Ligand SMILES: Nc1ncnc2c1ncn2[C@@H]1O[C@H](COP(=O)(O)OP(=O)(O)O)[C@@H](O)[C@H]1O
């Protein structure tokens with residue numbers, strides 16, 4: 128019997144977007160210009176929105192592929208090796224000859240776990256729509272798309288909408304194609320600064336409602352330690368952040384939230400269930416230094432989650 132690949136996709140999640148190599152250091156305070164500060168703890172890990180989202184899916188047990196570009200350098204080698212060690216499929220991780228990879232230094236404030244990031248974009252460039260294969264990229268239960276390859280991302284989101292494949296969208300900075308991405312992706316999941324800036328609204332509920340009215344099935348706005356707010360046809364849900372001790376580093380909390388949320392969509396979670404699941408995964412990530420070290424396995428998340436569900440408001 129022939130198996131329809133749409134009904135049994137190869138991947139739970141395919142993640143299209145950025146990946147980089149992070150150096151992370153915990154510091155007692157931010158130094159002023161021309162001052163020095165000692166780093167208490169240093170770590171090197173893979174990073175990036177789609178890259179860390181993909182690793183979250185893999186850690187949770189989902190079959191996942193990364194669609195991204197790296198340079199021909201040592202950072203690119205580390206990026207690829209860590210994806211492979213995590214079980215992320217790298218068949219579409221393209222090494223660009225002679226190019227440099229994206230790199231970041233994240234300075235983590237010891238008291239709050241908040242991060243300040245210095246980064247180099249690298250010269251690996253962006254995918255063009257012609258470089259991506261429609262059939263291959265839709266062979267999943269859910270796409271995770273960040274704004275990194277924005278023109279190619281807009282094409283992918285159009286394809287996904289036509290084919291009925293859900294898309295979890297992660298945008299951090301305003302750029303071309305935002306309108307296409309935000310009206311056609313089924314699940315924009317946005318940090319609150321972006322949501323307020325894009326909509327011009329003064330509060331999160333008004334911003335979420337405006338974004339939902341433009342077309343998506345559901346919208347989520349994340350609020351860091353204040354949690355996340357979900358919007359769909361049934362109303363508005365506030366999911367508080369899941370309390371976690373200690374909060375060591377919030378770098379990548381949003382990236383991990385997105386990866387978990389995309390896997391939740393792939394598993395058929397409803398919005399309330401998925402907000403709770405993704406918040407638990409993101410909170411557990413904050414226990415350790417770096418975007419990826421603290422990402423839990425599925426059994427660790429299940430142990431953390433209590434039985435109550437958030438209420439609709
Ligand atoms: N201090 C924290 N404690 C527990 N959960 C957190 C904390 N900071 C962030 N999170 C979780 O991570 C999610 C995404 O964080 P946020 O800071 O909004 O995104 P980004 O990292 O993209 O800026 C939040 O909605 C929350 O669920």
Ligand SMILES: [Mg+2]
Pocket residue numbers: 176299318381382
């Ligand atoms: Mg983010």
